[in-house]
Amino acid sequence: MSLQPASTEFAARAKSVIDEYKGLEGPLLPILHGLQEEFGYVPGESVPIIAETLNLSRAEVHGVITFYHDYRSHPAGRHALKVCRAEACQSMGGDAIAAQLIQALGIGFHETAADNSVTLEPVFCLGMCACAPAAMLDGEPIGRIDAEKIEEIVAEVRS
Numbered sequence: 163m164s165l166q167p168a169s170t171e172f173a174a175r176a177k178s179v180i181d182e183y184k185g186l187e188g189p190l191l192p193i194l195h196g197l198q199e200e201f202g203y204v205p206g207e208s209v210p211i212i213a214e215t216l217n218l219s220r221a222e223v224h225g226v227i228t229f230y231h232d233y234r235s236h237p238a239g240r241h242a243l244k245v246c247r248a249e250a251c252q253s254m255g256g257d258a259i260a261a262q263l264i265q266a267l268g269i270g271f272h273e274t275a276a277d278n279s280v281t282l283e284p285v286f287c288l289g290m291c292a293c294a295p296a297a298m299l300d301g302e303p304i305g306r307i308d309a310e311k312i313e314e315i316v317a318e319v320r321s
């Protein structure tokens with residue numbers, strides 16, 4: 163995570179989000195959520211601003227960002243692939259499917275490919291248990307994933 167000094171424009175945008183939530187009880191999570199909404203991720207440059215505003219150390223803020231996987235410290239990829247890791251999908255071979263996707267894409271869960279093509283996220287039930295194992299690519303449900311569908315997914319995110 164970059165902790166370089168923020169540009170004036172960035173600092174103004176970040177501060178306006180931080181100011182919106184800083185009066186709440188337990189403001190850190192709403193602030194992080196707000197920053198992710200604003201920028202698509204929680205930029206490292208916002209950490210010192212948050213720390214100063216909330217009178218926390220930078221390490222404390224950074225620790226919270228890395229503890230919650232929902233917060234990204236880098237921009238998301240062009241495609242979002244969410245792979246179900248819940249029970250019904252696991253019972254239908256979801257673990258092997260996840261492993262094959264990880265291998266084919268060369269990234270783990272909560273990671274974005276180096277070419278920024280895709281971000282891989284685990285989810286816990288997509289409501290498609292009858293079509294397990296399931297995933298969602300850019301909001302489009304994909305059921306009964308097998309080796310052929312994995313190839314299609316990989317081709318789609320690389321296209």
Ligand code: FES
Pocket residue numbers: 246247248249250251252286287288289290291294295296
């Ligand atoms: S458990 Fe995977 S979609 Fe419900």
